[in-house]
Structure formats: structure tokens, C-alpha cells
Amino acid sequence: MALLPLRPEFPPFLSKGGTLSRCRRPGTASRRGKSKAEGRCAILFLCRSIEKGGKVLKETLLRGRIVRALAGYYDVVVEEDGETPSAEDGQDFRRSVLRTRARGLLRELGITPLVGDLVHVRPTGEGEGVLIEVLPRKSELVRPPAANVDAVLVVATLREPEVDLAYLDRLLVHVEHARLEAVLFWNKVDVLGLSEREELEALLGVYRSAGYATFAGSVRTGEGLPEVRAHLAGKVLVLAGPSGVGKTSFLRVLRPDLPLAVGELSRKLGRGRHTTREVVLVDVGQGSWIADAPGFGALRLPDVGLPELGRLFPEIAACAEGCRFRDCLHEREPGCAVRAAVEEGKIARSRYANYLTFLRELREMHAERY
Ligand SMILES: Nc1nc2c(ncn2[C@@H]2O[C@H](COP(=O)(O)OP(=O)(O)OP(=O)(O)O)[C@@H](O)[C@H]2O)c(=O)[nH]1
Ligand SMILES: [Mg+2]
Ligand SMILES: [Zn+2]
Known part of the structure; x- marks a missing residue:
């Protein structure tokens, strides 16, 4: 079998006993039963066709994570030296990004890569590559469309804007329903007076005793940020919370080098900058990745009994x-x-x-x- 010599750093799901049935179309098995593609993965096709050609090609497939998806292009941050791709403080966050297109076979198999997906890519030129394979997903979100999300970082404020506990609890119900961890960050403590600080302390108690990891601080002054940041280490997160609480500001303070407007890719493709609400996963170091999302208004409850x-x-x-x-x-x-x-x-x-x-x-x- 040519699998191992071709790609020694195969992910555990393939190398573990070489069980090919474990390599299946991500995200479909639970919803639609056995998928058509089950047992037939893109990598396997690739290997077979190379074998048929009579010799095994030494091909470089790299592992990485999709951080941005737009109009059929996928930006992949490539892992280095078998480490999970992540940048520590002081490193250049933008290194090793390949802009890829999915190989035709993925489309034929009906696999739509998502931001957050761990993938195999084949580099084809300077900063370019082909997306060969999507590795099995741990989770899949519909809104925002993202894979392998571990937790939702819910940002709230006591003032500016005024807290709405019903909205917050409703949001938490959604996070529970999605079976994700919720991490609460109460921002803008710098605008609070003494009695308001006490009011906030009481609220922190409410949510901690409910079982949520709850932090307070200020993006403006930096207070409390190391604590919440430490809790996010190693996680893939999406931001949520009302408009104006400081979600984007939080992301920017962790990644000051982010371009002001995300929309570079859309410009390159000749589209309006604001035509697409794209999801971008940002590497904030310590193995954590965060996707910003705009605050939304009224929220329906999930449809449960x-x-x-x-x-x-x-x-x-x-x-x-x-x-x-x-x-x-x-x-x-x-x-x-x-x-x-x-x-x-x-x-x-x-x-x-x-x-x-x-x-x-x-x-x-x-x-x-x-
Ligand atoms: N005083 C104070 N202001 C803050 C703090 N963090 C953010 N802000 C301000 O709050 C305003 C809204 O911040 P954003 O980061 O745009 O809020 P957002 O949650 O991303 O809002 P949407 O994108 O509309 O959902 C900006 O003017 C920020 O400068 C803070 O810790 N203290
Ligand atoms: Mg924002
Ligand atoms: Zn009861």
C-alpha cells in the first residue's frame, strides 16, 4: 500500500490501522446516514491513480487549516514541522498562507470546504496550491459557516450598551443547543463607576455559578485580558454578542496587525468590498483561532420541545x-x-x-x- 511512503505525516484517522472506512465525507454521516462517499476518500483516489501509473510519485502534501473562504478560493495556513499551525507572540502571523482551489474531485464528491477545516493541500506555486482533502470534522456550524469550532466567545457589557440579560440568556441557550462551550467576557469595565462594578461582580457570580467560564475586563485598558486569553488557548472560537460590545475591538487588540477592512480577497476578485459577509478565522497565538461576527438583533429560540x-x-x-x-x-x-x-x-x-x-x-x- 502506497499510503504511508507517499505521505508519512498522514493524520491519525488514516494512519491508525489504515482503516479506509474512517475516511469519509465530513459532516454528513450523522444527518443523512451513510453518505455516498463513505469509504471513498479523495486521498485514496489520488493514491490509486498514482499507483496505476506504475510508480509512486513523491508528492508533497501539506496539512493546514482553512482560514478564509470566498468565491471558490480557500486560504490555508500551513502547518510547519507537523505542529498545529499557530503563531506565538512576536512571530509573523501571515507566513505560510496558500491560496487554494478545491480539486475537482472534492466537488464531484459534494464536499464543500469550510473555514476551520483541517485539510491537505498540494503547493503549486508561490503562495498557491490545490486543496486535495478535507479531514473529518469535529463539528460543523451553519451560522457562521465554520467547521471544528470548540467554543463561542460571548462578549457582553454592563453599560455602553446597557446589558440585556434576556438576550444574553437566549444566546447562551443557542450555544448549549449547538453543544459548544460558552466563554463569557464582560468588556468595558473602564466605563463603570464603583457601584456598577459591584453590580457587575454580582453578575459574574450568576454566570459562574451557572457553570460558565466568565471573565471581565477592558479592551481599552487591557485589564483582565491575560486571564480570558489564557482560557482560550488551543481553541477555535466564534465571537457573538450584541452590536457595539467590542467583539471586533477584542480581536484587534490580540492581533493589532489585522488589516482595517477584511475584504482584500473580494477586491482582488473584482467584487464590492462589502458584498459578502465572509468568515475569517484569525490566528491569535497560543493555538487559538477566533472568527469575528457582526452582532445581530432579535434572536428566535432554537426549536426545541x-x-x-x-x-x-x-x-x-x-x-x-x-x-x-x-x-x-x-x-x-x-x-x-x-x-x-x-x-x-x-x-x-x-x-x-x-x-x-x-x-x-x-x-x-x-x-x-x-
Ligand atoms: N470604553 C471602552 N470602549 C470600548 C472597549 N472596547 C471597545 N470599545 C468601543 O466600543 C465601540 C464598539 O466596538 P466594536 O469592537 O466595533 O463592537 P462590536 O461588538 O464588534 O460591534 P458589531 O460589529 O456592531 O457587532 C468602539 O467604539 C470601541 O472603541 C472598552 O473596553 N472600553
Ligand atoms: Mg464588530
Ligand atoms: Zn422541577
Whole structure:
């Protein structure tokens, strides 16, 4: 078998026992059952065709991560020396980026590469290459379209803009529903007076006791940034939160060299700079990658059944095991451990109130359908 000599640094999923069935079309198996492409991966095709030609070509395939996707082009940051691509402080972040196009076979197999994908590329010239293979995905997000995301970095502020806890809890429900980790960063502490700082402290307590990694600081003064940054190490994250809380500012303070407007690629392709809301994954060092996203307005709840909602509030889920009824919705049922925890101050009243609001909203959503 020519697999190993051709590419000694194959990813674990291929080299481990050489089980070819593990190499499958990413992201489809769970949703649509066995995909057409299962067991037939692009790399395997490549190897077979080289073998058929009678000799094994020494080909250089590099591993990397897609950091930007637009109009059929994929920018790939290439791994160096088998290390996960990442830049430490003081290094040039822009090194080793290949602008690639997906090889025809990927299109034939119906594989759409996404930002965040780990891939194999074949360099073809200065800064250019062909995307040969998309490695299996750990996760896949629809909005923003991104693969292998570990966590959502939720940015909030107590003031400027004024906090909206219902919005924040709604966002957290979405993160739970997507089965991603949520990391909370309360920005702009520099604008807070003494009593507001105390108010913020109380809120930090609410979200920490709910189970969320929660940090506070200021992009403007730098306060609190090392702590949150350390927590992000090794993770792929997308930013979320209302408009104006400082998401883009946060990214810029970690990567001061970022061009002011992301849109260079669209310009090159002769398109308007703002025609596409592209997703760009930024290497911020320490093995973490962050994608900016614009703040969005009104947010619908994810379409879940009523009993599911409690599972999307970690602190309610933890208490619900003590409820008398298994299908307890924690409203007025007797023997409800969640309401008892609220009375004892173990679950924050604001979180419980938002839970009840969302429960009513889901009922209305379901009722509208009939
Ligand atoms: N006082 C203060 N202002 C800040 C801080 N961080 C960001 N800002 C300001 O807040 C404003 C909004 O920041 P952005 O980074 O554009 O906010 P955003 O979350 O990206 O907003 P959208 O892209 O609209 O979703 C800018 O004027 C920033 O200079 C901070 O820590 N303190
Ligand atoms: Mg922004
Ligand atoms: Zn209950």
C-alpha cells in the first residue's frame, strides 16, 4: 500500500490501522446516514491513480487549516514541522498562507470546504496550491459557516450598551443547543463607576455559578485580558454578542496587525468590498483561532420541545434530577427541586425568570404551528 511512503505525516484517522472506512465525507454521516462517499476518500483516489501509473510519485502534501473562504478560493495556513499551525507572540502571523482551489474531485464528491477545516493541500506555486482533502470534522456550524469550532466567545457589557440579560440568556441557550462551550467576557469595565462594578461582580457570580467560564475586563485598558486569553488557548472560537460590545475591538487588540477592512480577497476578485459577509478565522497565538461576527438583533429560540429547554440551562439541568416528576417543567409542579433552588438562592432569579419567559415563548411557537 502506497499510503504511508507517499505521505508519512498522514493524520491519525488514516494512519491508525489504515482503516479506509474512517475516511469519509465530513459532516454528513450523522444527518443523512451513510453518505455516498463513505469509504471513498479523495486521498485514496489520488493514491490509486498514482499507483496505476506504475510508480509512486513523491508528492508533497501539506496539512493546514482553512482560514478564509470566498468565491471558490480557500486560504490555508500551513502547518510547519507537523505542529498545529499557530503563531506565538512576536512571530509573523501571515507566513505560510496558500491560496487554494478545491480539486475537482472534492466537488464531484459534494464536499464543500469550510473555514476551520483541517485539510491537505498540494503547493503549486508561490503562495498557491490545490486543496486535495478535507479531514473529518469535529463539528460543523451553519451560522457562521465554520467547521471544528470548540467554543463561542460571548462578549457582553454592563453599560455602553446597557446589558440585556434576556438576550444574553437566549444566546447562551443557542450555544448549549449547538453543544459548544460558552466563554463569557464582560468588556468595558473602564466605563463603570464603583457601584456598577459591584453590580457587575454580582453578575459574574450568576454566570459562574451557572457553570460558565466568565471573565471581565477592558479592551481599552487591557485589564483582565491575560486571564480570558489564557482560557482560550488551543481553541477555535466564534465571537457573538450584541452590536457595539467590542467583539471586533477584542480581536484587534490580540492581533493589532489585522488589516482595517477584511475584504482584500473580494477586491482582488473584482467584487464590492462589502458584498459578502465572509468568515475569517484569525490566528491569535497560543493555538487559538477566533472568527469575528457582526452582532445581530432579535434572536428566535432554537426549536426545541418544552422539556428540552431546561437542559439548555446548565444549572437548571443539574438540579432537575431532584424533581419529583421526570417531565417537570419547573413551573408550579409539586416537589420541584429547581424552584426550591431558586428560593434558596442557588439558582439566580434572573436566569429562572428568563427560563420561564422562554418556556412561554416556546409554547406560543408550538401553538402557532397548529
Ligand atoms: N470604553 C471602552 N470602549 C470600548 C472597549 N472596547 C471597545 N470599545 C468601543 O466600543 C465601540 C464598539 O466596538 P466594536 O469592537 O466595533 O463592537 P462590536 O461588538 O464588534 O460591534 P458589531 O460589529 O456592531 O457587532 C468602539 O467604539 C470601541 O472603541 C472598552 O473596553 N472600553
Ligand atoms: Mg464588530
Ligand atoms: Zn422541577
